[in-house]
Amino acid sequence: MVVGSGPNGLAAAITIAEAGRSVIVFERDALAGGGLRTDELLEPGFRHDVCSTIMALPPLLPFFEPMRLDLVRPPAPLAHPFDDGTAVLVARSVAQTAARLRGDAEAYRRLLERPVAHAAHLLQMVLRPPRPPRHPLLLAQFGLPGLLPAVTLATRSFREREARALFAGAAAHSVLGLDEAGTGAVAMLMLASAHAGGWPVARGGSATVAQAMVRRLAELGGEMVTDHAVLSVDDLPEHRVALLDLVPKGILEVAASRLPEGYRDRLARYRHGPGAFKVDWTLDGPVPWRAPDCARAATVHLGGTMEEIAESEKQVARGRHPERPFVLFVQPSLFDPTRAPEGKHVAWAYCHVPNGSEVEMTQRIEDQVERFAPGFRALVRKRSAWTAHQLEQEEPNCVGGDVMGGRMDLRGLVARPTLRVNPYSTPNRDLFICSAATPPGGGVHGMCGVNAARSALRARL
Numbered sequence: 312m313v314v315g316s317g318p319n320g321l322a323a324a325i326t327i328a329e330a331g332r333s334v335i336v337f338e339r340d341a342l343a344g345g346g347l348r349t350d351e352l353l354e355p356g357f358r359h360d361v362c363s364t365i366m367a368l369p370p371l372l373p374f375f376e377p378m379r380l381d382l383v384r385p386p387a388p389l390a391h392p393f394d395d396g397t398a399v400l401v402a403r404s405v406a407q408t409a410a411r412l413r414g415d416a417e418a419y420r421r422l423l424e425r426p427v428a429h430a431a432h433l434l435q436m437v438l439r440p441p442r443p444p445r446h447p448l449l450l451a452q453f454g455l456p457g458l459l460p461a462v463t464l465a466t467r468s469f470r471e472r473e474a475r476a477l478f479a480g481a482a483a484h485s486v487l488g489l490d491e492a493g494t495g496a497v498a499m500l501m502l503a504s505a506h507a508g509g510w511p512v513a514r515g516g517s518a519t520v521a522q523a524m525v526r527r528l529a530e531l532g533g534e535m536v537t538d539h540a541v542l543s544v545d546d547l548p549e550h551r552v553a554l555l556d557l558v559p560k561g562i563l564e565v566a567a568s569r570l571p572e573g574y575r576d577r578l579a580r581y582r583h584g585p586g587a588f589k590v591d592w593t594l595d596g597p598v599p600w601r602a603p604d605c606a607r608a609a610t611v612h613l614g615g616t617m618e619e620i621a622e623s624e625k626q627v628a629r630g631r632h633p634e635r636p637f638v639l640f641v642q643p644s645l646f647d648p649t650r651a652p653e654g655k656h657v658a659w660a661y662c663h664v665p666n667g668s669e670v671e672m673t674q675r676i677e678d679q680v681e682r683f684a685p686g687f688r689a690l691v692r693k694r695s696a697w698t699a700h701q702l703e704q705e706e707p708n709c710v711g712g713d714v715m716g717g718r719m720d721l722r723g724l725v726a727r728p729t730l731r732v733n734p735y736s737t738p739n740r741d742l743f744i745c746s747a748a749t750p751p752g753g754g755v756h757g758m759c760g761v762n763a764a765r766s767a768l769r770a771r772l
């Protein structure tokens with residue numbers, strides 16, 4: 312039995328079914344997918360991804376190959392504009408990107424060439440359960456500089472505004488202060504996946520990825536039950552093993568009676584990271600970026616220089632709401648016309664805010680978009696927004712608006728959800744955890760699910 316059909320719940324179910332075991336997934340929502348849902352949130356014909364859009368890792372993972380995902384690659388994975396109307400662009404190749412970084416070209420090549428060339432091996436090591444690495448030298452070359460805070464690594468590696476800002480924006484995906492240890496590795500991993508996989512979007516919306524996963528599950532004989540909230544694991548049909556695609560808060564809601572007190576206490580102390588404030592828009596035309604290169608990427612990082620981005624994330628880490636937040640902006644309909652009527656567009660953006668925040672950030676986010684795309688507001692047809700607090704009402708795994716399913720700092724990576732040799736297991740031998748609250752953590756990659764299912768298969772099936 313699998314509770315929850317996010318990418319990790321579905322990946323766990325597929326892995327169980329691939330091993331020839333029977334499996335049923337229960338999902339409280341009317342549609343399967345969790346963070347992979349797409350909906351007409353504002354107007355008919357305008358399709359918004361409710362959560363994830365950028366499929367950074369699926370094109371690089373053998374697990375997704377049988378699903379033949381229909382992914383659209385924008386000409387460039389990522390753009391980062393500045394106040395003077397220029398932008399730095401991550402092109403597909405490291406060499407092309409480096410060529411635009413003038414004085415930092417060599418340093419960029421030195422830092423990224425090897426991780427990109429060995430992206431498959433690197434991902435294998437980073438995404439599998441924590442254990443001694445199979446390619447220690449590669450991990451050391453990547454991991455040792457990566458242990459540094461992003462700001463330190465960027466300042467040591469690069470001399471100019473462009474490369475430093477690009478690196479800081481990539482590191483900000485960690486949702487941590489950029490002066491925290493390990494954020495350098497997040498930036499390198501983000502940039503390596505951008506080069507290696509192109510940061511595509513799913514044609515028709517992220518829901519099509521969920522549909523492909525559900526199809527694969529059905530082909531293998533697995534079953535999907537929607538509109539079925541599991542209130543207690545005691546209510547599940549008879550089973551050998553239950554895998555929970557839930558973060559500790561949800562686990563305690565449905566399975567407390569099956570877990571010993573000490574473990575429950577540790578789950579209750581699970582640490583979440585800051586939240587996200589998300590805005591969705593329908594637009595009368597493409598975003599009027601001052602830097603034309605910004606129209607070549609689905610992901611645009613809005614926050615100016617490294618110093619500004621670091622300051623914004625520092626404010627959030629200290630429990631404040633930045634006046635000029637670092638904004639992750641996504642414009643999928645530029646490359647996937649199925650998402651909006653002809654000539655019209657959808658876009659979304661989020662900024663980080665303190666966990667559980669109820670502060671309205673739409674104006675501040677739109678100010679940041681206007682800063683690099685004057686005239687943006689005039690194109691807005693409709694908008695809707697979720698505070699971090701509201702995000703949890705929609706997505707129960709996003710506790711306090713935490714989109715990563717738990718704090719992704721060094722401690723949060725190792726003790727995820729608690730410190731255990733096998734983090735997917737629980738003291739109850741029939742109960743496993745397969746959500747983003749296990750290693751390797753947040754994002755659409757399904758590897759928490761695959762790792763948890765393999766561990767359950769080894770132990771119990």
Ligand SMILES: Cc1cc2nc3c(=O)[nH]c(=O)nc-3n(C[C@H](O)[C@H](O)[C@H](O)COP(=O)(O)OP(=O)(O)OC[C@H]3O[C@@H](n4cnc5c(N)ncnc54)[C@H](O)[C@@H]3O)c2cc1C
Pocket residue numbers: 314315316317318319320321337338339340343344345346347361362363364365366367539540541542556557561565587589661706707708709714715716745746747748752753754755756759
């Ligand atoms: C706004 C936003 C934008 C994001 N953008 C990206 C992006 O562009 N790229 C990326 O890689 N990642 C992105 N992410 C992160 C990504 O969506 C998550 O990390 C991922 O969805 C986690 O998958 P999961 O399977 O662990 O949990 P979820 O996707 O949260 O799935 C959990 C499922 O369990 C169900 N459930 C909960 N309780 C019960 C119950 N009691 N009974 C039955 N079902 C239950 C829920 O309804 C849900 O369907 C984003 C997240 C958010 C919120």
